[in-house]
Amino acid sequence: MKRVNMKYGNTTIDVSIRMDNLLGVIESNKTCSHKTEEEVVIDALKNPIGSNPLGEIVQKGEKICIVISDITRAWQKMNFYLAFIVDELNEAGIEDRDIIFLCATGSHRKQTKEEHRILLGEKLAQRFEVIDHNALDQEQLVFLGKTSFGTPVRLNKLAVEADHVLLTGAIVFHDLAGFGGGRKSILPGIACYESIMANHALALNEKVGGGSNPSVRCGNVKTNPIHLDMIEATNFLKPSFLFNVIIDGDGHIIKAVAGGYIKAHEMGQKMVEQMDGVSIKEKADLVIASAGGYPKDINLYQATKTLSNAKEAVKNGGNIIILSECIEGVGNEDVRQIIEDYENNVERECAVREEFSVAKYIGYDMAQTAKRFQIIFVSDLDPDLMKKIHIQVVKTVEEALTRVYKEKGENLKAYFIPYGANTLPKYKQ
Known part of the structure; x- marks a missing residue:
């Protein structure tokens, strides 16, 4: 038997299958680095891509808005790297009173003071x-224009009125934007609800009944309208500097990029491709994937990222088992509504088009999968x-495997994906 220890919430679960059924464990490609996390961060800040160092960009007396991610992305370890950014600002003459931390909650919920402490x-x-x-407080938003895709760009006025906006975050594969990080700190991060929904509605084909746009997928930015629209929106604000990290499967900062918000992020994309884009020679009958534990499996809304990656390693008609505790439940009631209130995917697509929300689309995309x-x-x-979309929910891996084996037999070729929210299997015939 092959046993793999996989994360589930704040605990772990041992999962076992027969060795002769195992096609492999799909994990990030190992990168050789002898640097500490501190060295990685400092090295990136000292060697910016496409811009001058941060200390040469800002001047004493200027207002600095640092955009940070919310608690669902606490795994990015901003509570470690933000201190280095603040130190560099202070050394350049920027006083604490001139620094604002603006949390890019997008359409997510408001956070607690304790969660703010965790982030900083x-x-x-x-x-x-x-x-x-x-995103709903119109008094805190400033209209800057429209993108060529028709998306109205209304952004948080704290960022608009600042002398410099600094973007922080992490770069990973993203099922809608191609990659996380970079411009996502602006749209959806600090944009109005209407902007977020208009941008994410580009996930659907222009033709009604056409379902999802095939260009909207993990790892694609060249033809991805969501990414291209985000870049246009970010260009209205023109952030002064970007700092993004890349995290390995053990939760360590393994790489970082800093500098211009476009060029530095593009370099980070290449790093993620090299590390988390994993080639496979064949697709499996069965994939067992973990989101990677809390907070990546904090709710169903977040867990769908793991499903998006896992499906790339499975044959059509195959089985996928997702380990995701979802301690906060669904995470957004629009997900629940689109799953439970409609009888088929045609109705779901119409409902998503009629009044688009990211959460509705995520529920619809899950139903398509x-x-x-x-x-x-x-x-x-x-x-x-999830009965109406024919997704089963069980309490244990053993129960899940029993159901699969009872229906399909035990001779199923299988992959494990321990960090499914990050790792993208890439199959080429």
């Missing part, structure tokens, strides 16, 4: 407040939640 780390939290962006594969979630979710 104890020392910075004693010096600074965190302001949560509110469930038409191609047989999916079981090992989760604390309500077992009845």
Whole structure:
């Protein structure tokens, strides 16, 4: 038997299958680095891509808005690297009173003071407040124009009025934008709700009944309208500097990029491709994938990223088992609505088009995926939640495997994906 220890919430689960059924464990490509996390961060800040060093960009007395990610992305370890950015600003003559931390919540919920402390780390939290962006507060938004895709660009006025905007975050594969990080800190991060929905609506084909746009997928930016629209929106603001990290499967900062918000992010994309884009020689009958534990499996909304990656390693009609605790449940009621209130995917697509929301699209996309594969979630979710889209929910891996083997037999070629939210299997015939 082959046993793999996989993360589930804040715990781990041992999963076993027969060795003769194992095609492999799909994990990030190992990168050789003898640098500490501190050295990685400092090296990136000292060697910016496409811009001058941060200390040469800012001047004493200027207002600095640092855009940070929210608690669902605490795995990015901003509580570690933000201190180095603040130190560099202070050394350039920027005083604490001229620094604003604006949290790119996008359409996510407001956060608690304790979550703000987690994001900044104890020392910075004693010096600074965190302001949560509110996508629905029109008084806090400034209209800057429209993109060529027709997306209205309304952004948080704290960023618009600042002398310099600094983007922070992490770069990973993203099922809608191609890659996370970079311009996502602006749209959806600090944009109005209407901007976010207009941008993400580009995930659908222009033709009604056409379903999802095939250009909207992990790893694609060249023809991805969501990414291209985000870049246009970000260009209205022209952030002064970007700092993004790349995290390995053990949660360590393995690489970082800094500098111009386009060029530095493009370099980071290449790094992620090299590290997390994993070539496979064949597709499996069965894939068992973990999101990678908390907070990547904090709710169903976040867990769908793992499903998006896992499906790339499975034959049509094959089985996918997703380990995702979902301690906060669905995460967004629009996901629940699109799953439960409609009888088929035609109705779901119409509902998404009529009044688009990111969460509705995620629910719809999951329903589309469930038409191609047989999916079981090992989760604390309500077992009845996804019955209408024919996704099963069970409490244990053993129960999931028993159901699969009972229907398909035990002679199934399988992959493990321990960090499914990050790792993208890439199959070429």
